[in-house]
Amino acid sequence: MVIWTVANQKGGVGKTTTTVTLGGLLAERGHRVLLVDTDPHASLTYYFGIDAEELEVSVFDIFMRGKQITREEILQSLCPTQAEGLDILPASMSLATLDRAMGNKGGMGLLLKKALQLIDADYDYVLIDCPPVMGVLMVNALAACQRVLIPVQTEFLALKGLERMIATMALMRGSKQALSYTIIATMYDKRTRASLEAYKALKETYQDQVWSSVVPIDTKFRDASLAQTPPHMFASNARGVFAYNTLLTYLLQLTPEA
Template structure:
């Protein structure tokens, strides 16, 4: 299986990017995939939610690798990788990444730093998931430049569809100017409350507006307390509440992601090999 890099992005905060990175990564690892999660947010929420709350004390983080790429310095790409008990790996982040974000603005080949590092490590994994910060700055552009596809979590609440417009424009610009192979993996509805008309109306609007040109996943991630609680214990929802509706939803979502990847591989397979 060829390694696939998926950036999880939305410039709006609180839409479940980090939660999706953790639980999709865990679900894929449970299926036997080799998975690397990359924390690309200076706040380090992914790092802390996986059980490393003192990220500022780590000697090597994503910032270290991006700084080396900016300076074209030789640095071991696997340095600093942390192994989680649930069978996947993490490249952590801390506040140092905020400085790197500023340095990227004036760096040569500034959009290429993350791709440069990932090219040296992604071959060890089946899937790499990049948890992007809630902005469309240089770190997010770096993630898009390094990715094969973008997963867009969208909160099933008011103005969610409107907030997607700028992100889709940014993705289009990256496709045209930096990474022509970048695709949109799909849109994932999160924090969905089946009891409210608002969630249902948001879903209908997104499927109507974006469904004809983008994949909108069938699975909807519920607004479930157990999903939020899991991060406080440094674990996925599968360990924290394995029979709950959150675990069921993320398992179903992983199934969709895997099935989508299989269809892509079948489509790309040369006719002579069929």
């Protein structure tokens, strides 16, 4: 099982869009894919028309059950999506209480990793959508993955959020091997100087850590979310979908076989 975590300590940079689109494209290529929503705002969950406030079980139960969670309980928490081979482990609003309830307890940073190990044989790829704040949820998501995908909107305020994200990963590293990561320039508008300058600054600062292409602004992403459908199913020829398909091919070249 290959696990990618989609994270940035700034909101509105395209984390959920990246998670949904890459997950959908992986499923289209024949892989068994699980999306995990660890954001209390539950944007990924609502994307697929699932009401986070009405869920009986969610990713919250993984944290509350801790080491006692079973494979069967995890599988019962999953919801199918409109795309064949693409499931979601939904979020609930109660995730917002986790830092207060568990933040001071030891050994809380590996709960998600250990839970996903229980369903290792059920999925080829897992994509984890993170909240934009450092806490128990982001720590778990980063600890669980082999690679961090960092969407960065091509404007200068978003570059500051990226600096915080890189600093967070450095703090988590400790004596362990550094986290592998790929920076993805999103919402790129070649007509604006802001996008051009921000992308140039990204490449100059982070060099080979930045994917060599960009995800352009594309209104089809918004339309696909309204239709509660992965973008590749809603508008397969959209330029944004083409960009993510190119990104996926690049990421798979960096990643061992699932």
